Amino acid sequence: MTDISTIIKLTAAEIAAKIASGELTAVEVTEAHLARIEAVDEKVHAFLHIDREGALAQARAVDAKKAAGEKLGPLAGVPLALKDIFTTEDMPTTVGSKILEGWVPPYDATVTKRLKAADVVILGKTNMDEFAMGSSTENSAYGPTGNPWDLTRIPGGSGGGSSAALASFEAPLAIGTDTGGSIRQPAAVTGTVGVKPTYGGVSRYGMVAFSSSLDQGGPCARTVLDAALLHEAIAGHDPLDSTSIDAPVPPVVEAARNGSVQGMRVGVVKQFSGEGYQAGVVQRFNESVELLKSLGATIVELDCPSFDLGLSAYYLIAPSECSSNLARFDAMRYGLRVGDDGTRSAEDVTALTREAGFGDEVKRRIILGTYALSSGYYDAYYGSAQKVRTLITRDFEKAFEQVDVIVSPTTPTTAFPIGERADDPMAMYLADLCTIPTNLAGNAAMSLPCGLAPEDGLPVGLQIIAPAMKDDRLYKVGAAVEAAFVEKWGHPLLEEAPSL
Amino acid sequence: MTVIDLESYEDALATYDPVMGLEVHVELGTKTKMFCGCSTELKQDANSQTCPVCLGLPGALPVVNEIGVESAIKIGLALNCEIAEWCRFARKNYFYPDMPKNFQTSQYDEPIAFDGYLDVQLEDGEIFRVQIERAHMEEDTGKSTHVGGATGRIHGASHSLLDYNRAGIPLIEIVTKPIEGAGARAPEVAKAYVAELRELIKALGVSEARMEMGQMRCDVNLSLRPHGREAFGTRSETKNVNSLRSVERAARFEIQHRGVALDLETGGTIVQETRHFHEEDGSTTAGRIKDNAEDYRYFPEPDLVPVAPARDWVEELRKGLPELPRLRRARLKEEWGVSEHDMQSILNAGAVDLIVATTEVGAPADQARKWWMGELARNANETGRALDELGVTPAPVPAALRFRPGAPPFRLSASAAGFPGPWSRRRSSRRCGSAAAARSPPSTTASGVCPVPACRPRASCRRP
Known part of the structure; x- marks a missing residue:
C-alpha cells in the first residue's frame, strides 16, 4: 500500500501506469485524492461539489475492468477535477452562479461523456468566476479560491478552482475553459500547465456558454505529457457542435513524448512587453527565451500592431455574445426563481430573479453587451470589434509565415492578493492582455511554468502560441522547455510550493 | 371590442393608394426540428417533444437540419429568387417565456433566398406579378396558453401554460416587396398571392401548408398614401391572418381603417402599430404600438457555421422543381x-x-x-x-x-x-405526405452536421 502523500504527487501518466500494472488500484488512488481534498480543501476551496460516491463507483468499475483482464485506456482510473461549467447529469452544474444553484442538468456534456468513456474518475466540480467572467475566481457566487502558493492570493480565473486543485495535489488532472485566458492565466499563477486548444478542437456541447465564438474547453495538468493525454481524451469532432472541427486531432501525445525545439523558429512579439509587466515576470520570460536558444531554436522578433487592440475588441465581443447567451436565464424553466408569489407577472419574476441571481460582473457585461449590439451602436462597437478580430487573425497569419511558434509571458504579473483588483475591473481585465489575441484568432496556446519571480517567489507562466490545428507544436516545444527547466531546477516547480 | 367608424372602401380609395407587404410563415414538413433531432409530429402531451437543444438548456447547441435548408432553397428557386452562395443565421433577441433561449435563431441581412417574384392570377384572368424580397430560415417558438382570463390573451389571465413542442420547428418566412399599383384590387391580390403561394408550397412537397392548422400564417402590412405621392405612409401590421378569406378581409378592413385614421390626422404622422385580426367579424383591433425603440439586437449566430450551398446542388434542386x-x-x-x-x-x-x-x-x-x-x-x-x-x-x-x-x-x-370507412374521422398527420418528404433521410440533426457535402460550410468560413 502506497501512502497518500506519495500517490497524490504522482502524475496522471504514472498513476495510469501503476493501475495498469496492478501496483495501485483505482480505488486506492481515488481514496487518496478524496482524503487530500478532505484535508486541504477547506483552506483552498477549489471544489464546489465533491462526488465521493460517484468517484469511488467509477474507480471500482476501472478495477473491475482490470480484474476482468480488459485493456485499460491511457487515463483509466486517473482522478480529475471538472470545471463547474460542463453539464453533468449526476452532479449539480452551477457555473459559479446563484442563478443555477442546485441545478442538476438532464444531460452530460460531450467532454463529460468522453471523460467517462475514458474511465477517468471525476472527483467533483471546481470553483470558477461566475459564468467564467473574471481573472481571479473572486466573482464566484460561492466564495473565492485560494492560491496554494499563498492562500491570500488569487489562483487566477476564471478556472481558479481547477488550477488550485492541481497545485494543491487534490487532483492530477483538471478541465478548464478558456474564453480570454481562463485556462492559461490560472495555470501561470499556480505553476501548472494549461492548454487552450484550437477553437473547435474540443466540443462545446454541454459547456455553458459565455461567449460562443471564443469559448474553448481544454486540459489542465501538472506536466505537459499529462495535459497531452487529457487533450487527446477530450478532443475530436462532435456532431452535436457544428463549430467543432471535423479533422483528426493533432498528434499531441506523440509530440509531448518527443519534446524538441531544435531548428525551430520561435517568435517574440513586441506588443507583449512594456508597461505593466512585473520585473520578475520579464526576467523569467527573458531567461526562457535564452533557454530556447540554447536548445537550438532561432528567435525572431515580430511586430503585431493589432494585438494592442485585442483587449478592447474582446470586451465588446464577449459581452455582446454573453448578453444574448445569458438571456435564457429567465426563471421559467430551471434554476433560481425569485418573487413568484402568484401576484407578479412573468416579467417581474424574471427581473427579480436576474437581479438576485446574477453577480455584479455578469450584470456589467450583460449591460455592456446589450448596449454594444443596439441598433445605431452595432457598427461602431460590435462591428468594429469584429474588424479588429480579422486584423489580429491576419497579424498571426503573417507571424506564422516567419515562425513556428510564438512565446510570451502568459500574464503580466504573478498572483495578486485577493481583493486587490476586485473593485477595479479595468485592472482585472489587464491580466488577460497576452492571452486574448489567441482567443480572438482561434488558434492554440499553452501556459507552462518558467520559474518563480524573484521579488515575490510566485510562479511565472510562459505562453507558447501555435497556429490553428497545430496544437501538437505546443506540446513539442512545451515538453522540451519543461524538461530543460526541471533539469535546471533539479525538480518540478511545484515541489517548491509550501505544504498546506 | 370598441366600435370603429370605418370609411367606405370606395371613399378610402378615392383619396389613397394602398401599399401592401405580405409576410408568410410556412412551417416545414420535416421529420425533425430545425436545430435538433426532436420529432415535429403533433403531440397532445405538452413538452413531450423536447430535448436540451429546443428547450434552450444551458450548454446545448443547435445543428442545422439539412432538409430545412433544402426546403428553403426549393422555395427560393420556385419563387425565382437568387440563392445565396454563403449565408448565416442570426440571433433575434427579445424576451418571451415561450421562447426558450430568449432569442430566435433566424436570418437577418443574409437570407438564403432573395430578389424573386411570383405571378398570380386574379379572378378575371389577369396576371399580377408580386415581387419577393426574401425567403429566410428560422425556428418557431413554443406556445403559451393564457388561463383564467376572458379573452385567452395574456391580459387578465391568472396564469399561463408553456408548451415547447412547437419550439424549434422549422419555418420559412417569405417577405414580399411593397405591393403597389393594385388599387382597389389590393385585397384580391393579397388573397391570390397567398393562395398561389400555398399551392406552390404544396407542390414542392415541403409542407402541407394548411392554414387552419397554423402551418402557414400570414401577416398583412398595409399603408395608404395619397394619390400621386411617392413616399409610403405609416403602416399597420395585422398579425396571424390564417385563412385566404381572412387575408382578403383584413386587407380590406385596414384600407378602410387607415383611411379614417389618415383623414383625422392633423399634420403629424399616424402611429405604426401591430393589429389583431378577428375571424368573427373581419375586423382588426390595435395591439402594441410599434415604435422605433423595438430593437432585436441582431447579430450573426456564433453557434452555427455559415451555410454555403454548393452551386451544383442548387442546380440539381432547380431541375427537380415541379410544374408551377x-x-x-x-x-x-x-x-x-x-x-x-x-x-x-x-x-x-x-x-x-x-x-x-x-x-x-x-x-x-x-x-x-x-x-x-x-x-x-x-x-x-x-x-x-x-x-x-x-x-x-x-x-x-x-x-x-x-x-x-x-x-x-x-x-x-x-x-x-372495399375501401376503408370513408366517414371515419381520422386525424391528419402534420407530416408532409408527398413522395419528396417520404424520401427524406430521417434526421440530419441527430447526427449533427449536414451529411451532404454540398451543404457543408467552406473551411474558410468556419469562424464568424
Whole structure:
C-alpha cells in the first residue's frame, strides 16, 4: 500500500501506469485524492461539489475492468477535477452562479461523456468566476479560491478552482475553459500547465456558454505529457457542435513524448512587453527565451500592431455574445426563481430573479453587451470589434509565415492578493492582455511554468502560441522547455510550493 | 371590442393608394426540428417533444437540419429568387417565456433566398406579378396558453401554460416587396398571392401548408398614401391572418381603417402599430404600438457555421422543381375540358391532386372528377374536413367505377366496395405526405452536421 502523500504527487501518466500494472488500484488512488481534498480543501476551496460516491463507483468499475483482464485506456482510473461549467447529469452544474444553484442538468456534456468513456474518475466540480467572467475566481457566487502558493492570493480565473486543485495535489488532472485566458492565466499563477486548444478542437456541447465564438474547453495538468493525454481524451469532432472541427486531432501525445525545439523558429512579439509587466515576470520570460536558444531554436522578433487592440475588441465581443447567451436565464424553466408569489407577472419574476441571481460582473457585461449590439451602436462597437478580430487573425497569419511558434509571458504579473483588483475591473481585465489575441484568432496556446519571480517567489507562466490545428507544436516545444527547466531546477516547480 | 367608424372602401380609395407587404410563415414538413433531432409530429402531451437543444438548456447547441435548408432553397428557386452562395443565421433577441433561449435563431441581412417574384392570377384572368424580397430560415417558438382570463390573451389571465413542442420547428418566412399599383384590387391580390403561394408550397412537397392548422400564417402590412405621392405612409401590421378569406378581409378592413385614421390626422404622422385580426367579424383591433425603440439586437449566430450551398446542388434542386401550380392548372383545365368556374370549384375543394391521382390509376378524367366533386366533396364540406381526410384513396376508385357501370359513381353505402370507412374521422398527420418528404433521410440533426457535402460550410468560413 502506497501512502497518500506519495500517490497524490504522482502524475496522471504514472498513476495510469501503476493501475495498469496492478501496483495501485483505482480505488486506492481515488481514496487518496478524496482524503487530500478532505484535508486541504477547506483552506483552498477549489471544489464546489465533491462526488465521493460517484468517484469511488467509477474507480471500482476501472478495477473491475482490470480484474476482468480488459485493456485499460491511457487515463483509466486517473482522478480529475471538472470545471463547474460542463453539464453533468449526476452532479449539480452551477457555473459559479446563484442563478443555477442546485441545478442538476438532464444531460452530460460531450467532454463529460468522453471523460467517462475514458474511465477517468471525476472527483467533483471546481470553483470558477461566475459564468467564467473574471481573472481571479473572486466573482464566484460561492466564495473565492485560494492560491496554494499563498492562500491570500488569487489562483487566477476564471478556472481558479481547477488550477488550485492541481497545485494543491487534490487532483492530477483538471478541465478548464478558456474564453480570454481562463485556462492559461490560472495555470501561470499556480505553476501548472494549461492548454487552450484550437477553437473547435474540443466540443462545446454541454459547456455553458459565455461567449460562443471564443469559448474553448481544454486540459489542465501538472506536466505537459499529462495535459497531452487529457487533450487527446477530450478532443475530436462532435456532431452535436457544428463549430467543432471535423479533422483528426493533432498528434499531441506523440509530440509531448518527443519534446524538441531544435531548428525551430520561435517568435517574440513586441506588443507583449512594456508597461505593466512585473520585473520578475520579464526576467523569467527573458531567461526562457535564452533557454530556447540554447536548445537550438532561432528567435525572431515580430511586430503585431493589432494585438494592442485585442483587449478592447474582446470586451465588446464577449459581452455582446454573453448578453444574448445569458438571456435564457429567465426563471421559467430551471434554476433560481425569485418573487413568484402568484401576484407578479412573468416579467417581474424574471427581473427579480436576474437581479438576485446574477453577480455584479455578469450584470456589467450583460449591460455592456446589450448596449454594444443596439441598433445605431452595432457598427461602431460590435462591428468594429469584429474588424479588429480579422486584423489580429491576419497579424498571426503573417507571424506564422516567419515562425513556428510564438512565446510570451502568459500574464503580466504573478498572483495578486485577493481583493486587490476586485473593485477595479479595468485592472482585472489587464491580466488577460497576452492571452486574448489567441482567443480572438482561434488558434492554440499553452501556459507552462518558467520559474518563480524573484521579488515575490510566485510562479511565472510562459505562453507558447501555435497556429490553428497545430496544437501538437505546443506540446513539442512545451515538453522540451519543461524538461530543460526541471533539469535546471533539479525538480518540478511545484515541489517548491509550501505544504498546506 | 370598441366600435370603429370605418370609411367606405370606395371613399378610402378615392383619396389613397394602398401599399401592401405580405409576410408568410410556412412551417416545414420535416421529420425533425430545425436545430435538433426532436420529432415535429403533433403531440397532445405538452413538452413531450423536447430535448436540451429546443428547450434552450444551458450548454446545448443547435445543428442545422439539412432538409430545412433544402426546403428553403426549393422555395427560393420556385419563387425565382437568387440563392445565396454563403449565408448565416442570426440571433433575434427579445424576451418571451415561450421562447426558450430568449432569442430566435433566424436570418437577418443574409437570407438564403432573395430578389424573386411570383405571378398570380386574379379572378378575371389577369396576371399580377408580386415581387419577393426574401425567403429566410428560422425556428418557431413554443406556445403559451393564457388561463383564467376572458379573452385567452395574456391580459387578465391568472396564469399561463408553456408548451415547447412547437419550439424549434422549422419555418420559412417569405417577405414580399411593397405591393403597389393594385388599387382597389389590393385585397384580391393579397388573397391570390397567398393562395398561389400555398399551392406552390404544396407542390414542392415541403409542407402541407394548411392554414387552419397554423402551418402557414400570414401577416398583412398595409399603408395608404395619397394619390400621386411617392413616399409610403405609416403602416399597420395585422398579425396571424390564417385563412385566404381572412387575408382578403383584413386587407380590406385596414384600407378602410387607415383611411379614417389618415383623414383625422392633423399634420403629424399616424402611429405604426401591430393589429389583431378577428375571424368573427373581419375586423382588426390595435395591439402594441410599434415604435422605433423595438430593437432585436441582431447579430450573426456564433453557434452555427455559415451555410454555403454548393452551386451544383442548387442546380440539381432547380431541375427537380415541379410544374408551377398556375401553369399546371391551366394544362389540366385544358386536358379535362372544364370551364374556368369548374376548375375554380375543383381547386377550392382541394380535389386537383386527387383527380390527377385517380386518372393515373386508370379512371377516365370526367368520371374521376365527378367521383370526387359529387357526394364526397359535399360531405367534406359539410363535416369541415379536407377531401383527402375522408379516408378515401384514389387507388380503388377505378374498380369501384367499373363495379357499377353506368350507375351514379358513389353512394353512402359504398364502403362495401372495399375501401376503408370513408366517414371515419381520422386525424391528419402534420407530416408532409408527398413522395419528396417520404424520401427524406430521417434526421440530419441527430447526427449533427449536414451529411451532404454540398451543404457543408467552406473551411474558410468556419469562424464568424
